[in-house]
Amino acid sequence: DIQMTQSPSSLSASVGDRVTITCRASQSINKNLNWYQQRPGKAPKLLIYAASSLQSGVPSRFSGSGSGTDFTLTISSLQPEDFAAYFCQQSYSTPPERTFGQGTKLEIK
């Protein structure tokens, strides 16, 4: 099974800050990595797919990079609505048994 490890588990930041969240896979997953945002009490929302492709309608302050085992999600200038939990997910494995990272909670400093 492919294990996904996110860091940090939690992060405090201020509006306007640039933040980076990291996701590491236990083996190479090429660029088969997706990022989701989840606000409290809501379903997850897809932000980035295939490591760096921005989902339609997602603000351009969100960006993703990486390949192989190491990936990052960057928010260039935090907005109040960005304080939420973020999850990475691999979509590489065959058979298609998908796994999520444990999540990163982004809180207001």
Added chain:
Amino acid sequence: EVQLVESGGGLVQPGGSLRLSCAASGFTLSSYWMTWVRQAPGKGLEWVANIKQDGSENYYVDSVKGRFTISRDNAKNSLDLQMNSLRAEDTAVYYCARGRDYHIYWGQGTLVTVSS
């Protein structure tokens, strides 16, 4: 408009069974893999199971293999998750989601509580 609406959650005793349903609308269900994802209270997301467009392939996370069964009825635009031998650790909000690799569309979730 794509909509996914889960139902069937509730309180069940350990060892009991529950059947979740996901009603799909706004797209052709038979064109997509479908997935169940769950989230225990205060915890992260866990992929549970997925099923191919025609139901010929399905896959499960190890912790539910042999207890849960995913199925679909494309004619009725419905996805199901039959959950047997439920355990306290199955307590979670269960989401259905469209797709196999990444999920643009999600339902609102249905809460399953396993407790005596």
